[in-house]
Amino acid sequence: MSDRLIRATAAENSIRAVGVISTRLTEEARQRHQLSYVATAALGRAMASGLLLASNMKKEGSRVNIHVKGNGxxxxxxxxxxxxxxxxGYVQxxxxxxxxxSRGKLDVGGAVGHQGYLYVVRDVGYGYPYSSTVELVSGEIGEDVANYLVNSEQTxxxxxxxxxxxASGVTAAGGLLLQVLPKAARDDSLVSLLxxxxxxxxxxxxxxxxxxxxxxxxxxxxxxLGLSILPEVQMVRFNCGCSFNRVLGALKMLGEAELQDMIEKDEGAEAICQFxxxxxxxxxxxxxxxxxxLRAEST
Known part of the structure; x- marks a missing residue:
């Protein structure tokens, strides 16, 4: 099945549901970064979480950045x-x-660390990006992002x-986000049911x-609960906006002396995109x- 994202509502529009399959894009990330098993699981969870959080943004160009910094x-x-x-995405x-x-599963929590912080930046396409920081609750990423939503967005x-x-790579990856919308957030029974x-x-x-x-x-x-699945199916994919021109722009920022040093000592330069x-x-x-x-710009 191709990677995709769908949206739904339930309980008379009191519940928002978003589901994503991200198997292929997670496998692509594994191959690109030569990730270990546990690193694949950690990054795959973070990327699925990012897609789920970005799914309710409206303006074209909007993005969500999830930065996990644990002591693992x-x-x-x-x-x-x-x-x-x-x-x-990438793993350091x-x-x-x-x-x-202890449950015989990949120890994502131990690899990420049980102490540290989750940083979320939402760029809504205009004005200053909205950023928030919460402490990690488990390092399992899913629980940490859910904790962010409750404490920072009161949802x-x-x-x-x-x-x-x-052994053959990623065979299943994705996620599901269920949210009780503000008008029903005070309904404790609905929250408990979910x-x-x-x-x-x-x-x-x-x-x-x-x-x-x-x-x-x-x-x-x-x-x-009166589930209504929206007809639109959105395809999702691993994609990086890096380019050779952007690399040249970054190298240019190093300045004339550093560039000259690269020419004399290295006979060129190599840059690797982290993402x-x-x-x-x-x-x-x-x-x-x-x-x-640079010389022309300075005259």
Whole structure:
């Protein structure tokens, strides 16, 4: 099944539901960054969370940036997702691997760390981006993002994200976001009902591996609450906006002396995009042209 995102409402528009399948894009990230099993799971969860958070933004060009900084060995995890369905991300220490946790599953919490912070930046397409910081509650990412939604956006939320990765790569990844909208947020019974139903699930990826579609998963959770699945299906994908011209622009900012040093010592320059792993090479002539441009701009 192709990577996709769908939206739905339930309980007379009191509940918003968004589901995403992100298997292929998570596998692409794994290959691009040569991620370990646990690093794949951590980044995959962060990217799925980013796509789910970005899904309710309205203005073209809007993006959500999720930055996880825990005290675990993975270091920084960064995912950047857009309302257009694109996402990218990286892990600071992609080769880190840990033994399974006490439940026999990938120890994402231990790899991320149980102490630290989650930073969320929402760029709504105009004005200054909105940023918020919350402490990590588990390092499992899904619980941490749900905690952010409750404490920073005052929106009762349940978030399930998961990644199943084996010897052949990622075979299931995605997530589900359920939110009680503001007009019904004071209805404690509705909030408790959602929490109870989500807690009864074995996880998100086991449902995908059973062959269930996003629609079937939503039907299982909300079918008796007047579920209405919106007809639009949005395709999602791993995509990075880096380019050789952007690399040249970044090199230019180093200044004439640094560029000249690169020409003399390295006979060129190499830059690697953190988000996608793409390697860019600038030769001596291209660096010399940057120096010429800098001199022209200074006159």
């Amino acid at each position: 060995p993975l270091g920084t995890i960064l995912a950047d997702a857009g309302v257009d369905g694109t996402v990218r 220490h992609p080769k880190v691997e840990l033994p399974p946790n 009762p939320s349940a978030l399930l994200v998961g990644v199943f990765v084996g 929490e109870s139903r989500v807690s009864q699930l074995s996880g998100f990826t086991p449902l995908l591996r059973e062959g269930k579609t996003l629609q079937e998963i939503m039907e299982q959770l909300l079918g008796d 996608c792993g793409e390697v860019y090479q600038a030769n001596e002539a291209e660096l010399a042209q940057l120096i010429t441009d």
